[in-house]
Amino acid sequence: MSALPGGVSVSHLRVYDWPAPDGVGRAGSGSPHLHVASSEAYVVLGGSGSVHTIGPAGFSVHPLTPGTIVSFGPGVVHRAVNDGDLEVLVLMSNAGLPEAGDAVLTFPSAVLADPAAYREAATLPTPASGASDDEIAAAARRRRDLALEGYAELGAAVDRLGPAALRPWHDAAARLVRMLVPHWQDVWTRSVYAQTQATASALEGLIRGVAPHLAGGSVTATAAAAPPRRYGMCGRLQTWPTSP
Numbered sequence: 001m002s003a004l005p006g007g008v009s010v011s012h013l014r015v016y017d018w019p020a021p022d023g024v025g026r027a028g029s030g031s032p033h034l035h036v037a038s039s040e041a042y043v044v045l046g047g048s049g050s051v052h053t054i055g056p057a058g059f060s061v062h063p064l065t066p067g068t069i070v071s072f073g074p075g076v077v078h079r080a081v082n083d084g085d086l087e088v089l090v091l092m093s094n095a096g097l098p099e100a101g102d103a104v105l106t107f108p109s110a111v112l113a114d115p116a117a118y119r120e121a122a123t124l125p126t127p128a129s130g131a132s133d134d135e136i137a138a139a140a141r142r143r144r145d146l147a148l149e150g151y152a153e154l155g156a157a158v159d160r161l162g163p164a165a166l167r168p169w170h171d172a173a174a175r176l177v178r179m180l181v182p183h184w185q186d187v188w189t190r191s192v193y194a195q196t197q198a199t200a201s202a203l204e205g206l207i208r209g210v211a212p213h214l215a216g217g218s219v220t221a222t223a224a225a226a227p228p229r230r231y232g233m234c235g236r237l238q239t240w241p242t243s244p
Contacts, residue, residue: 007192009095012224015049015082015235018141021148025049030080030234031144032106032151036173037184038094040078041071047085053078054154056163064088075170077106079151080234090237096187101180103233104173105143106150112172121146124231140231147233 004010020029027049042051044064051062055076062070064086072078080086092098104112111117124139125131131139157165202213222240229236 004095005195007093007095007188007195009092009098010240011090011092011232012045012238013080013088013090013232013235014229015047015080015086015088016141016144017082018144021145022152024052025081025083027082027084027086029082029144029148031147032077032079033103033147033233034077034106034169034173035074035092035098035102036104036177037074038092038098038102039071039073040093040098041069041091042080043089043091044068044086045089046087047082049083049086050081051078052081054158054163054166056166058163059155059158075166077151077154077166077169082235086235094184094188094192096191097184100184100187101177102184104176105147105233106154106169107146108150108153109168109172111146111150112169112176115176118176136231144233 015028015030017028019025032052042064044066046066047064049064051064051070051072053060053062053072053076055072062068064070080088094102105118105122107118107121111121121143124143125136127133127136154165154169198213202211205211205213224238224240229238231237
């Protein structure tokens with residue numbers, strides 16, 4: 001079961017302060033990407049910036065200041081833009097899926113068309129492989145810059161063709177994750193679906209005036225993962241386990 005209600009995962013994000021090749025963001029930018037199955041929400045804790053999205057409504061810029069909440073569903077390409085010390089609490093549906101490949105970066109179309117090339121470009125070295133933090137950071141920045149190349153390609157296509165230009169990118173994303181889906185189905189069944197079924201059962205009992213589920217109430221306390229933060233798509237992440 002998820003550590004948070006409804007199969008939600010949570011992480012604390014410090015958006016990258018690396019200057020972007022296209023000059024967007026006074027302080028830096030994250031890596032544009034989309035999710036194929038999960039929804040995401042930004043709850044802004046501090047700093048300033050914006051999230052740029054490309055979806056069925058076209059291109060949009062959503063300002064981010066403390067207290068702002070912006071959410072976006074599967075298929076919406078999003079890019080976190082840092083204008084200064086941007087920190088965000090990130091909520092994701094389907095805990096376990098985003099961590100298992102649900103996010104697809106907007107690499108150039110030639111890379112998206114080749115699963116092996118995509119995996120090579122998307123995978124970062126790890127401390128376990130002997131990589132230093134500086135080496136991991138450099139690889140994350142190269143990955144970000146490659147995603148921005150594809151993002152510029154996608155933006156130009158949307159300018160020409162409108163939101164219909166997203167269709168080939170969505171199709172490529174679906175092909176890339178297809179082999180992962182059986183594992184996702186297992187994760188989702190044991191977390192989100194199980195919680196949904198438990199709620200359905202509770203409601204059926206309550207409508208009859210009985211509540212046996214209340215006797216099984218529990219409390220779970222979960223600590224954040226210890227530093228150092230890992231390099232995510234949009235910035236440095238502090239994460240919480242998705243299961244107690």
